[in-house]
Amino acid sequence: xxxxxxxxxxxxxxxxxxxxxxxxxxxxxxxxxxxxxxxxxxxxxxxxxxxxxxxxxxxxxxxxxxxxxxxxxxxxxxxxxxxxxxxxxxxxxxxxxxxxxxxxxxxxxxxxxxxxxxxxxxxxxxxxxxxxxxxxxxxxxxxxxxxxxxxxxxxxxxxxxxxxxxxxxxxxxxxxxxxx
Numbered sequence: 001x002x003x004x005x006x007x008x009x010x011x012x013x014x015x016x017x018x019x020x021x022x023x024x025x026x027x028x029x030x031x032x033x034x035x036x037x038x039x040x041x042x043x044x045x046x047x048x049x050x051x052x053x054x055x056x057x058x059x060x061x062x063x064x065x066x067x068x069x070x071x072x073x074x075x076x077x078x079x080x081x082x083x084x085x086x087x088x089x090x091x092x093x094x095x096x097x098x099x100x101x102x103x104x105x106x107x108x109x110x111x112x113x114x115x116x117x118x119x120x121x122x123x124x125x126x127x128x129x130x131x132x133x134x135x136x137x138x139x140x141x142x143x144x145x146x147x148x149x150x151x152x153x154x155x156x157x158x159x160x161x162x163x164x165x166x167x168x169x170x171x172x173x174x175x176x177x178x179x180x
Contacts, residue, residue, distance in 0.1 A: 006155070009050050010177040014157055017043045018178075032158055032180065034129055038071060048072075051127075051155070052079035059152050060122040061085050063144060065111070065136055066092065069128035072157070076127065085117045085124065087140045100142045102135035111139040118147035131156040131176060134165030141172055 017037035024031040038044055055076075063085040064073025070086065077084035090099060090110035099112040118124065126140045137154050144151050151172055159165065159176035166174055 006051075006054050006175045007177055007179075009054065010047060010157070013037070013043055013047055013050070014177045018158075032130075034068070034157055037157075044075075048075045048079055051076050055125055055152075055155075056080060058123065059125040060119065061124050061149070063087050063113075063124050063126045063140060065126065065128040065140055068130075069126075072127045072129065076125075083117075085113065085144075087111055087113050087126075087143060098143060098146055100139040100146075102139045104135065105133070109135070111136055111143060113140075113143040113147065115147045118144055118149040120148035122149045123152045124149040125152050126154045127156070128154075129157050131159040131165040131174065132163045134163075134168030137165065137174075138168040141169065 014037060017040050019033040019036050021031040021033055023029065037047065059080065059082060061083045062073045062077040064070040064087070066088045073084050088111065090112055093112050093114055097112040098115050099110045101108050101110045124144045126137065126144065128137065131137055141151050141154065153173040153175050154169060155175045157177040159179045161179050
């Protein structure tokens with residue numbers, strides 16, 4: 001593991017394989033789409049390899065957040081030889097589950113986790129594609145902690161700084177590939 005920040009290692013790979021779509025999903029929004037990165041086999045493999053090198057020996061499990069976090073978590077967990085934990089939206093996991101509610105712009109939502117998927121004292125990396133308002137990531141951190149896990153980091157490919165998500169993750173290491 002080098003001392004170079006993760007963002008320095010993956011930002012070029014992300015930006016070279018990112019598609020920007022104006023006015024999606026609604027007018028005035030600039031959507032940043034990672035599907036070209038996922039579709040480029042060489043780039044996707046390189047991303048997973050860089051992430052694996054960065055986290056090797058530091059984590060016991062990878063927690064992917066529904067749904068694009070799953071796409072990142074599965075190959076990373078495989079590369080590291082550790083388990084993958086799925087943190088899902090309410091009602092998607094068979095019980096028993098624990099859940100944490102979080103606020104949305106209009107209303108609330110709930111993330112859930114099977115507590116038996118987190119080993120007590122395990123070092124967990126939480127991974128997702130985007131950090132926006134921080135609600136899902138903060139809920140995931142709380143779920144892992146409730147199960148006795150230690151959150152090593154929240155890793156995201158893209159961070160939308162203006163939406164303030166990082167402020168909901170005080171005391172947690174947040175590593176972003178690219179900050180917009």
